[in-house]
Amino acid sequence: xxxxxxxxxxxxxxxxxxxxxxxxxxxxxxxxxxxxxxxxxxxxxxxxxxxxxxxxxxxxxxxxxxxxxxxxxxxxxxxxxxxxxxxxxxxxxxxxxxxxxxxxxxxxxxxxxxxxxxxxxxxxxxxxxxxxxxxxxxxxxxxxxxxxxxxxxxxxxxxxxxxxxxxxxxxxxxxxxxxxxxxxxxxxxxxxxxxxxxxxxxxxxxxxxxxxxxxxxxxxxxxxxxxxxxxxxxxxxxxxxxxxxxxxxxxxxxxxxxxxxxxxxxxxxxxxxxxxxxxxxxxxxxxxxxxxxxxxxxxxxxxxxxxxxxxxxxxxxxxxxxxxxxxxxxxxxxxxxxxxxxxxxxxxxxxxxxxxxxxxxxxxxxxxxxxxxxxxxxxxxxxxxxxxxxxxxxxxxxxxxxxxxxxxxxxxxxxxxxxxxxxxxxxxxxxxxxxxxxxxxxxxxxxxxxxxxxxxxxxxxxxxxxxxxxxxxxxxxxxxxxxxxxxxxxxxxxxxxxxxxxxxxxxxxxxxxxxxxxxxxxxxxxxxxxxxxxxxxxxxxxxxxxxxxxxxxxxxxxxxxxxxxxxxxxxxxxxxxxxxxxxxx
Amino acid sequence: xxxxxxxxxxxxxxxxxxxxxxxxxxxxxxxxxxxxxxxxxxxxxxxxxxxxxxxxxxxxxxxxxxxxxxxxxxxxxxxxxxxxxxxxxxxxxxxxxxxxxxxxxxxxxxxxxxxxxxxxxxxxxxxxxxxxxxxxxxxxxxxxxxxxxxxxxxxxxxxxxxxxxxxxxxxxxxxxxxxxxxxxxxxxxxxxxxxxxxxxxxxxxxxxxxxxxxxxxxxxxxxxxxxxxxxxxxxxxxxxxxxxxxxxxxxxxxxxxxxxxxxxxxxxxxxxxxxxxxxxxxxxxxxxxxxxxxxx
Numbered sequence: 001x002x003x004x005x006x007x008x009x010x011x012x013x014x015x016x017x018x019x020x021x022x023x024x025x026x027x028x029x030x031x032x033x034x035x036x037x038x039x040x041x042x043x044x045x046x047x048x049x050x051x052x053x054x055x056x057x058x059x060x061x062x063x064x065x066x067x068x069x070x071x072x073x074x075x076x077x078x079x080x081x082x083x084x085x086x087x088x089x090x091x092x093x094x095x096x097x098x099x100x101x102x103x104x105x106x107x108x109x110x111x112x113x114x115x116x117x118x119x120x121x122x123x124x125x126x127x128x129x130x131x132x133x134x135x136x137x138x139x140x141x142x143x144x145x146x147x148x149x150x151x152x153x154x155x156x157x158x159x160x161x162x163x164x165x166x167x168x169x170x171x172x173x174x175x176x177x178x179x180x181x182x183x184x185x186x187x188x189x190x191x192x193x194x195x196x197x198x199x200x201x202x203x204x205x206x207x208x209x210x211x212x213x214x215x216x217x218x219x220x221x222x223x224x225x226x227x228x229x230x231x232x233x234x235x236x237x238x239x240x241x242x243x244x245x246x247x248x249x250x251x252x253x254x255x256x257x258x259x260x261x262x263x264x265x266x267x268x269x270x271x272x273x274x275x276x277x278x279x280x281x282x283x284x285x286x287x288x289x290x291x292x293x294x295x296x297x298x299x300x301x302x303x304x305x306x307x308x309x310x311x312x313x314x315x316x317x318x319x320x321x322x323x324x325x326x327x328x329x330x331x332x333x334x335x336x337x338x339x340x341x342x343x344x345x346x347x348x349x350x351x352x353x354x355x356x357x358x359x360x361x362x363x364x365x366x367x368x369x370x371x372x373x374x375x376x377x378x379x380x381x382x383x384x385x386x387x388x389x390x391x392x393x394x395x396x397x398x399x400x401x402x403x404x405x406x407x408x409x410x411x412x413x414x415x416x417x418x419x420x421x422x423x424x425x426x427x428x429x430x431x432x433x434x435x436x437x438x439x440x441x442x443x444x445x446x447x448x449x450x451x452x453x454x455x456x457x458x459x460x461x462x463x464x465x466x467x468x469x470x471x472x473x474x475x476x477x478x479x480x481x482x483x484x485x486x487x488x489x490x491x492x493x494x495x496x497x498x499x500x501x502x503x504x505x506x507x508x509x510x511x512x513x514x515x516x517x518x519x520x521x522x523x524x525x526x527x528x529x530x531x532x533x534x535x536x537x538x539x540x541x542x543x544x545x546x547x548x549x550x551x552x553x554x555x556x557x558x559x560x561x562x563x564x565x566x567x568x569x570x571x572x573x574x575x576x577x578x579x580x581x582x583x584x585x
Numbered sequence: 586x587x588x589x590x591x592x593x594x595x596x597x598x599x600x601x602x603x604x605x606x607x608x609x610x611x612x613x614x615x616x617x618x619x620x621x622x623x624x625x626x627x628x629x630x631x632x633x634x635x636x637x638x639x640x641x642x643x644x645x646x647x648x649x650x651x652x653x654x655x656x657x658x659x660x661x662x663x664x665x666x667x668x669x670x671x672x673x674x675x676x677x678x679x680x681x682x683x684x685x686x687x688x689x690x691x692x693x694x695x696x697x698x699x700x701x702x703x704x705x706x707x708x709x710x711x712x713x714x715x716x717x718x719x720x721x722x723x724x725x726x727x728x729x730x731x732x733x734x735x736x737x738x739x740x741x742x743x744x745x746x747x748x749x750x751x752x753x754x755x756x757x758x759x760x761x762x763x764x765x766x767x768x769x770x771x772x773x774x775x776x777x778x779x780x781x782x783x784x785x786x787x788x789x790x791x792x793x794x795x796x797x798x799x800x801x802x803x804x805x806x807x808x809x810x811x812x813x814x815x816x817x818x819x820x821x822x823x824x825x826x827x828x829x830x831x832x833x834x835x836x837x838x839x840x841x842x843x844x845x846x847x848x849x850x851x852x853x854x855x856x857x858x859x860x861x862x863x864x865x866x867x868x869x870x871x872x873x874x875x876x877x878x879x880x881x
Contacts, residue, residue, distance in 0.1 A: 571835035
């Protein structure tokens with residue numbers, strides 16, 4: 001009786017502590033039994049963490065895990081699908097706590113410098129495997145091709161230049177196109193397929209806008225837009241119109257117009273907003289966004305998706321990442337079509353002389369996975385990643401997900417044919433971002449122009465005035481810490497130099513001829529790397545800065561100035577003399 | 586019972602605090618021979634684990650015989666860590682350690698690299714300050730004079746000429762051209778490519794397009810490539826050579842050669858459209874001039 005009383009007193013006194021202890025025990029038991037259920041005793045468990053909550057991604061990875069298990073029955077692959085919003089924190093705690101999954105999706109949801117430090121500390125470099133064939137490609141036409149050559153982009157996105165190492169394996173490519181409601185388009189315009197010609201596209205938008213939606217009593221919305229979607233339209237359709245600016249402003253003739261070159265071109269009168277590529281860019285922007293719903297700049301991605309899903313809008317841009325889920329949402333309600341961005345015809349009276357073709361799309365791969373250093377089964381984790389990156393595996397994975405395969409020789413899902421990247425074309429060639437207040441002013445005035453609150457003339461006058469008065473100051477401020485970059489390079493180079501000196505010492509110390517030869521080769525390679533990086537990064541800092549300052553402070557161009565892509569009289573004379581000699585009897 | 590639990594709790598708390606306190610104490614790297622410690626320390630440096638690198642270099646330095654090559658290497662690593670780590674750098678301590686190497690291990694193979702590090706300290710001053718260029722020049726010149734043929738001396742030479750060319754003045758550029766021309770005559774290929782590249786810049790300043798094209802071609806021929814780096818590609822080099830040949834020298838055959846090289850080797854490059862435009866542009870100009878000449 002006394003004992004019971006004592007026990008009751010004890011429970012009363014330490015009730016909170018006991019509850020915490022009990023909950024801890026219960027959690028530990030649940031986790032232990034859950035994991036035991038997932039992984040039978042004796043099996044090798046590979047955990048894979050990612051932020052893709054789309055059902056098709058989880059389904060795709062599960063299916064590939066089942067396929068892999070047929071080859072390796074003792075391997076169990078378990079996914080940890082973490083929401084985008086918390087992935088960064090989750091990755092950080094898992095890596096720092098030493099409990100990270102074997103395989104983790106990398107490269108986003110955290111700033112680049114954080115990923116760099118994580119790669120350094122917590123991930124296994126994969127460089128030694130990229131120059132050997134992928135064993136899972138046996139029996140295919142790329143059986144003997146080194147792994148990195150089997151990727152459409154040469155595995156560029158997997159390479160971390162700061163570390164000089166390949167740190168991940170990318171599995172998919174992405175692109176942006178226009179999705180449209182085929183049934184609604186047919187109903188409102190009579191067309192089966194959306195037009196790819198710019199003028200015809202505008203006419204279709206006009207026609208859609210003229211029909212009243214019986215449900216809402218409002219006109220139908222031709223294009224579902226938002227601040228998020230505007231980026232797609234601008235990047236894929238409007239900005240590329242500025243391509244031709246290089247002819248006047250690419251002073252160093254590298255093919256691109258930088259922020260310093262844009263500023264000098266404006267200051268010296270080589271460019272202004274009346275220059276056709278710039279005027280047409282802004283004109284097209286206004287023409288197309290005129291068919292977005294009112295107030296689109298204040299809306300987010302989801303609002304636009306609702307309009308499209310509720311059949312109140314006909315067109316909407318989105319990427320491969322949404323293709324499958326949009327199709328699923330529309331199932332049973334309407335048919336989804338995918339089209340490329342419309343472009344003006346070569347004989348278009350306004351744009352014909354300016355828009356030279358379709359946009360160039362970089363064939364870079366994403367959906368990248370690295371292997372954590374704490375993985376107890378590195379070889380198995382790597383083999384599973386290679387399985388996913390094999391020609392057959394990558395094609396199947398991406399077919400299930402609805403994305404574009406990253407490996408050469410793979411077939412694209414018919415739904416995604418329109419996403420095939422354009423590997424030849426034009427690109428945006430203007431950059432007004434000088435930082436500071438110039439960038440803020442650009443943002444303000446550009447936003448007002450987007451929503452039709454100021455005219456083109458007002459936009460051009462107001463921004464040009466501010467830009468010319470304040471641009472130089474902001475540029476100089478932006479460039480003030482240019483030496484910091486050189487210091488970062490110096491830190492990095494010292495590490496490479498240390499490695500090379502050690503490699504020299506190892507070569508000198510080696511006694512066995514074969515080992516000595518290998519060590520000498522390693523040392524030579526380390527020094528080549530050191531010299532290559534010193535040459536490309538560190539020698540030019542001072543010189544590039546001086547040349548950039550020389551350019552940006554110019555108020556006038558020389559009297560005999562010739563635009564970068566025009567021939568000087570001397571060159572023309574030389575060519576004429578050569579041809580004259582050729583045609584002379 | 587309650588008393589017992591209290592005592593147990595206090596003991597656990599004290600144990601946890603003691604364990605935490607010991608973890609916060611000064612760490613020491615122990616174990617391993619000097620060579621292994623130095624190798625481990627450099628690995629930690631490359632992984633940006635600067636505190637561990639510092640402790641391991643210190644352990645290696647303490648284990649090595651003062652003045653020996655291993656001691657010099659450990660001290661150099663320690664000095665480099667204090668010099669270049671961010672945050673937590675201590676450049677004054679780094680300078681002191683570099684000086685110790687010069688004093689105590691004058692025959693060490695690390696001497697040229699130590700001298701280069703001291704020169705770089707003078708050159709890479711903190712943001713907002715301007716280097717004392719006379720002192721920088723003197724430091725680089727000292728390395729070139731004291732260690733002719735050493736890689737550190739060649740690197741010092743390139744930094745020095747880069748400073749001279751950055752003045753963008755005719756007189757200093759002409760003087761740099763003389764020295765660079767002498768440098769590229771050497772049999773060694775070490776840093777010869779970038780020296781040609783600096784010559785190309787010099788010829789740009791001097792408005793000598795033929796000289797620039799020649800220097801760019803030589804630089805391209807002598808480029809050293811890290812075979813593992815997928816970003817090392819020659820698309821930019823082909824474009825650069827082609828546009829110089831087309832617009833500055835008027836050598837259309839050479840321009841076509843390089844534009845075509847880019848198209849063949851890098852069919853997915855962003856400049857492919859520009860290359861095709863350039864080839865068409867040259868054809869059109871030649872056809873126009875030919876028609877004019879034939880009609881004369």
